[in-house]
Amino acid sequence: MTLRTSRRLFAALAACGIAAAVLPVAAQTGDWPSKPIRLVVPYGAGSSPDVIARIIAERLSPRLGQPVIVENRAGAGGNNGTAAVAKAEGDGYQYVISTNGPLVYNTVLYSKLPYDPFKELRPVVLAGGQANVCVVPSDSGIENLRGLVTAMKRNPGKFNFSSTGVGSLSQLGVELLKVKTDTYAVHIPYASSPLAVMALLQGDVQFACVPAVAVMPHVKSGKLRPLAVSTAKRSELTPDIPTMKEAGLPEIENLAWMAIMAPASTPDAIVERMNREINAVLDMPEVRSRLHAQYMEPIGGTPQALQRFMQQELRVMTPIIKRTGVTID
Incomplete structure (x- = not known):
């Protein structure tokens, strides 16, 4: 929603x-x-x-x-x-x-x-x-959400994603993405969004879709690349980040x-x-x-x-x- x-x-x-x-x-x-x-x-x-x-x-x-x-x-x-x-x-x-x-x-x-x-x-x-923001490390070579989906399909079993906990929106949003794109990635839950992002920065996981507050400082510093926001329309607070639909993946939207x-x-x-x-x-x-x-x-x-x-x-x-x-x- x-x-x-x-x-x-x-x-x-x-x-x-x-x-x-x-x-x-x-x-x-x-x-x-x-x-x-x-x-x-x-x-x-x-x-x-x-x-x-x-x-x-x-x-x-x-x-x-x-x-x-x-x-x-x-x-x-x-x-x-x-x-x-x-x-x-x-x-x-x-x-x-x-x-x-x-x-x-x-x-x-x-x-x-x-x-x-x-x-x-x-x-x-x-x-x-x-909104949750889907991000990857800036040096991952992945430029957009379609690139992430393509990489997961080409490398089955080699992608992990972090979340703010089992059953959280940051997990379920990715689970829905996996269903919609017929891809596979292993879920690694953490107790908070900062810990989930730290796992991404340390290379323990390959991507995450977590609250903007946890990722945007690292986006601004150049360490993370934003791929999409989870809401149906672009957030006024992150106007330069496309929605899932704009990134080519309709019917995926949610609000934390x-x-x-x-x-x-x-x-x-x-x-x-x-x-x-x-x-x-x-x-x-x-x-x-x-x-x-x-x-x-x-x-x-x-x-x-x-x-x-x-x-x-x-x-x-x-x-x-x-x-x-x-x-x-």
Whole structure:
């Protein structure tokens, strides 16, 4: 799903649930918050969720009058940190900023997921999104996406690709590419996008399709060559990089998104307060500028719109995941 499409979807969904967004909150939050709030990032330091979490936390803390502590809890492709918050007490002090995989895709990929994101977590806000960028080392001799496909076909079994974890969009996007082009490459998962890119720079893998924030500094330095972005239209933040379709591979498009969730039992009033405050933070010109500098677009919206967005992502991606044949026991 593209960033522009997601914005249109959110506008429609918000319109459907506008009453919930504008009616005064019936329940009172009392003295909440009266202690620090924990925002879990289920990936490593420097990953896209980590970057946006720290930008939001810095401006959210003074609005709430309490520190918002960002805690990295990486592992199992984002499942560990996401599950920890899903199982936590819904007291208003535990949140997770998770991504496509742990919140939607893994319900299809895993035969036994240790938590149910649709039942044990409740949406707070869709924080932001960004395109994945497919890159190769600049000295690889590969000039474009078609060149990568040709090289994989000519050298079966000699290409590896890195990702931000099993079941992540950076894996599934490539798995779909492999299906569409009848090519083969071995998946090597890492705990974060910086680690996935480091593997590429060190020659441990031959290519990667990971968030722009992790690759663009190396593109600018000349170490990596961008081949395509994953969204349906060129990103305004990377206007010189073609889309998959422009590179000759239609029907391959996706958006890496990051959403803030709370334990399912968190009171409505607290969720609605958090939603209002985070939306206000995302609307700050300084915050938008900082996110754009990291190749991220703030999105925002209501909890109800995020819930519908996740359900639509599940409907859209389930047949795609099944078509790739990727499963995790």
